[in-house]
Amino acid sequence: MSVVMRSARMNLRIAEDVDAKIRRAAQASGMSTSAFVARAASTAADEVLADRQVFRLDPEQWEQFVALLDRPARDLPELRNALDLRDRLAGS
Numbered sequence: 001m002s003v004v005m006r007s008a009r010m011n012l013r014i015a016e017d018v019d020a021k022i023r024r025a026a027q028a029s030g031m032s033t034s035a036f037v038a039r040a041a042s043t044a045a046d047e048v049l050a051d052r053q054v055f056r057l058d059p060e061q062w063e064q065f066v067a068l069l070d071r072p073a074r075d076l077p078e079l080r081n082a083l084d085l086r087d088r089l090a091g092s
C-alpha cells in the first residue's frame with residue numbers, strides 16, 4: 001500500500017449550516033471531512049478545467065480544425081430564436 005504525503009493546507013470560512021452538512025455527508029460516506037472536501041473540490045476542479053486542458057492534434061487533424069475555425073459562421077434559426085427568447089425574457 002502506498003502512502004500519499006499531504007503537505008498542502010487550505011483554510012476556508014463557511015457558514016455553520018454548510019459546515020454541518022459537509023460533516024454529515026463525509027460521515028455518511030465513511031470519509032474524514034478533509035478527505036471528503038478534498039475529493040469534492042478536486043472533482044469540481046476537474047469539471048471546470050475539463051475544457052481548458054491542452055489537446056494534441058496530428059497535422060491533418062490540425063488542418064481540419066483550423067479550416068473549421070476559419071469557415072464563415074452559419075445561421076442557425078433555432079439558436080437565433082432561443083437567444084432572442086432569452087433576451088426578451090431577460091428584458092434586454
